[in-house]
Amino acid sequence: MKKYKRENGTCQNLSEKEAQQLAKEGKAIIWFDGGMHASEKAHAQMTPELLYRIAAEESDEMKKIRDNVITIIVPVINPDGLDIEGAWYRKNLGTMYETSGPPILYQEYVGHDNNRDWFMGNMPETQAVMKVLYTEWYPQIVYNHHQAAPAWARIFIPPFRSPVNMKIHPGVTTGVNLVGTAIANRFAMKKMPGAVSQTTYEMWWNGGMRTAPYYHNQIGILTETAHTSPTPRFYPPDSIPKMIGGRMSSDGTEIFYPYPWKGGESHFRDAVDYMLEASMATLDLASEKYDELLYNIYEMGKDAIDDKEGAFAYVIPKKQWDKGEAVNLVNVFMRGGIEVEEATANFTIGDKEYEAGSYIMYGAQSFRPYLSDLMEKQKYPDLYLYPGGPPVTPYDLTGWTLPMSMGVDVDRIATSFTAKTKKSWSRYKNACG
Ligand SMILES: [Zn+2]
Structure with missing residues (x-):
């Protein structure tokens, strides 16, 4: 393997042509994690299924993903917390407390919110992930699964709302929009309503699992999927709120909520399906654009080095x-x-x-x-x-x-x-x- 000379924080003698060639020869690296907030329990049901499908499915789409993408999956990023939540659920199953949360913290030292440590890296759990993201694998997309969606939506997906931090490369911001739009399009065509964007979350703050990667030229994706409990729930169709997340009308006239959910039965399996499709949309996009993702992260890094x-x-x-x-x-x-x-x-x-x-x-x-x-x-x-x-x-x-x-x-x-x-x-x- 050719060695490049290191100077001022970069491999200085890598030409643009060589970078393009390396991008073509490489594979995109895409990260998924779930379950950091242990009360969001469907992640642990989704990640093993995603892993299994990637390993075993013989569809043309999956073959292309295997050819062009290295997928890193952390099935449960807070396993101790899931044990606490799972034990509480089983203990209260069949009682009026079935869907309640445990009265103890699901992260012993930090509690909620353990998703605020990503700029300091105080916790060993955070440090372990930062090492993989920023010193070992440099994924181009970091997909951080969360629950739950704004009431009566099925899932929140990017684009986020303004403002965006001006330190973030515009290639990251537009990359986030690109992935979010690919997810939205997949839901529309798979007849899965209820994907809403541009509510609540923005791109200003540095310190979350999906936001700190922005400052490392990585496309950070957060989604929030409805239904956190194994207990089903019925949403009466005549009770749909006028606004979703306080921002989006539920009548189908919104660009970023064009396919509203109309209510009805909601199951734990629905959450798994929505998270699986969102993950697959991301992997499919990465398999199509793997060379672009690789070249872009190089280019963004170079822009940062050259910034006068x-x-x-x-x-x-x-x-x-x-x-x-x-x-x-x-x-x-x-x-x-x-x-x-x-x-x-x-x-x-x-x-x-x-x-x-x-x-x-x-x-x-x-x-x-x-x-x-x-x-x-x-x-x-x-x-x-x-x-x-x-x-x-x-x-x-x-x-x-x-x-x-x-x-x-x-x-x-x-x-x-x-x-x-x-x-x-x-x-x-x-x-x-
Ligand atoms: Zn969460």
């Missing part, structure tokens, strides 16, 4: 009020796949002298969006329902600047400088010479 408006580097001076926390900050970035170097001699930038032992994170990295988003201040847009009206409620956090929240001094350096360094850690050791 971004910082040249972020420097964490050795002298800190809280040295331990500075080291913690470095570890957060390394978990997220950021290249970190340590100065081996004193160096100066402008008038400021930095001691040996200071940490340097150069901006020219393929994961620059992650680095700059966590290092710099967020500027959440001013959004109001109407002029003079109340603000539009953000879905989640609007700011998370780590140097501020952790109390670590970090200097953003705009212009180039030289320093003698050694690698603190590198994820390029196998790809580049």
Whole structure:
């Protein structure tokens, strides 16, 4: 295998033609997980079936998927939680508490929400997944299954609603829309109504299982599928709400809810079917566009490296009020796949002298969006329902600047400088010479 020279965070002597050729020869890598929120119980029924079908089904569609896609599946990403939820359900089956939730946490140390750790990586579970996503497999699509849909929809699928964080490459945002639209189209043609988009969830916040990948040039997909319990439920057709998720009319006139669900019986199996079809739509798209997905993630990484408006580097001076926390900050970035170097001699930038032992994170990295988003201040847009009206409620956090929240001094350096360094850690050791 040819070795490429590593310089400034990338394999520098890879030509565009070689990158295109490698993309053609490769396979797209697509990630699926389910069950992080253990109360969302249908995932564990779906993932084994998806695995089995991928391994055993002999349809033309599946053969093409096997030829062009490497699928990574985490069947249950929070198995301890599922045990708790399953035991509670079985204990209460046949009583009035059958569909209730257990009065204990399904994630012993974090509880709910264990889907808020993806920018810090505090939990060993998060760290294990980050390692696969950002330092080992680099999937082009990260599909994070959730439940449940807004009331009376069958499933929420992307596109998400605005705003989108401007650090995210537009290739990611439009890639998310592309996958969401492929899922919507499959539901329409399979006569599976009730897929709604553009409610609740947006693309601003960094820190969820499907959002942190955006800052790594990965297409993060979240869907929320109705029906979390093995107990069936009947939805009276004459009780359909006028609005779905507070945003979409249920009368069939919405572009992003064109095929409304009309109510009736709802079963656990329906949830499994909707999640399976959504997963299959994603795999089918990936099998058609595997080379494009591979080339695009290369191109987006290259754009991040070449970004002339971004910082040249972020420097964490050795002298800190809280040295331990500075080291913690470095570890957060390394978990997220950021290249970190340590100065081996004193160096100066402008008038400021930095001691040996200071940490340097150069901006020219393929994961620059992650680095700059966590290092710099967020500027959440001013959004109001109407002029003079109340603000539009953000879905989640609007700011998370780590140097501020952790109390670590970090200097953003705009212009180039030289320093003698050694690698603190590198994820390029196998790809580049
Ligand atoms: Zn969830």
